[in-house]
Amino acid sequence: MSEIKLVFTGSLGAGKTTAISTISEIPVINTDVATTDKAAQRKEMTTVALDYGELSLDETQKLKLYGTPGQERFEYMWPILIKGALGLIILVDHASADPLSDLALFVRYFKPYIEETATVIGVTRTDLGVEHNMQAYHDYLQKQDLQLPVFTIDARNREHVIIMIQALTAMVEFA
Amino acid sequence: MLAKLIQPKVTPLLERLLRDCDDIHAALVVTVDGNMCAMQQKKNYTLERLASMGSSLMSLGDTITAELKMGACNNIISENEQGIIAFMHINDKLVLISITTHKNALGMLLSHSRICAQNMAQEVGDL
Ligand SMILES: Nc1nc2c(ncn2[C@@H]2O[C@H](COP(=O)(O)OP(=O)(O)O)[C@@H](O)[C@H]2O)c(=O)[nH]1
Numbered sequence A: 001m002s003e004i005k006l007v008f009t010g011s012l013g014a015g016k017t018t019a020i021s022t023i024s025e026i027p028v029i030n031t032d033v034a035t036t037d038k039a040a041q042r043k044e045m046t047t048v049a050l051d052y053g054e055l056s057l058d059e060t061q062k063l064k065l066y067g068t069p070g071q072e073r074f075e076y077m078w079p080i081l082i083k084g085a086l087g088l089i090i091l092v093d094h095a096s097a098d099p100l101s102d103l104a105l106f107v108r109y110f111k112p113y114i115e116e117t118a119t120v121i122g123v124t125r126t127d128l129g130v131e132h133n134m135q136a137y138h139d140y141l142q143k144q145d146l147q148l149p150v151f152t153i154d155a156r157n158r159e160h161v162i163i164m165i166q167a168l169t170a171m172v173e174f175a
Numbered sequence B: 001m002l003a004k005l006i007q008p009k010v011t012p013l014l015e016r017l018l019r020d021c022d023d024i025h026a027a028l029v030v031t032v033d034g035n036m037c038a039m040q041q042k043k044n045y046t047l048e049r050l051a052s053m054g055s056s057l058m059s060l061g062d063t064i065t066a067e068l069k070m071g072a073c074n075n076i077i078s079e080n081e082q083g084i085i086a087f088m089h090i091n092d093k094l095v096l097i098s099i100t101t102h103k104n105a106l107g108m109l110l111s112h113s114r115i116c117a118q119n120m121a122q123e124v125g126d127l
């Protein structure tokens, strides 16, 4: 059985914790605590160390799913969690005030990994009626000289998350 | 913002902790989600980043303790070549981090910090 480590990152409330608990076949390890700052308006709980879940794609492949905290003050956790990862998922909350700069922050930070590691972008919360342009993500990535697949997903939807993960693991195999 | 509210309530107690216990060289109060409430020190450590780091560690402690069904996590101790760091809950929203550079001061560090945490819990009341 081969084990593949994947990391979910992206800004606060993009759906990292939700996506991992949606697809994990083991009870997830969760380090969410009460939010005590202005983020409380958006979320009651926030991840302060990591999320961890597992998913077997078939008899030969087990995915180890790690989630990072989203706030920059937990940036020191990012290199710890990315160590040994073969795939990176950057989730973007489409309904946030400025989803493009959210994405840019994580692209900038993980650039060295993105260049060496299979990476996909997952745009979440597109059902909330916010008028942001999907094309803007592609334009931004193109400007960065990055060819990354962009998926529109609902992190609460198992099928959505699995399709994105399967695309990512296919990229891992070809890398 | 809870951290701002808490700051004036816990600062005098942090000052007292450092005054009462010679061996404690720095102490801080942080929220469980990694915001700094207050800090005091006798050295010149850079403590800012300890707020988020301390909250990560405390939550991992709570998570591991829950995994083993050992009740509440009382404290996490980091014993190092050049000192000891203790992390403990004040209540479910706040964490006390205390630091000594003496390798032999674990008992002192824990007992003073525990009393301080209890006093702080009383001082801030229900959040
Ligand atoms: N309406 C809507 N809500 C979503 C979607 N994806 C995720 N969510 C919700 O957005 C929140 C994301 O929170 P969480 O998973 O804790 O985010 P994290 O900070 O990235 O870990 C949760 O309340 C999810 O139920 C989506 O596509 N549409």
Ligand SMILES: [Mg+2]
Binding pocket: A016, A017, A018, A046, A047, A067, A068, A069, A070
């Ligand atoms: Mg999370």
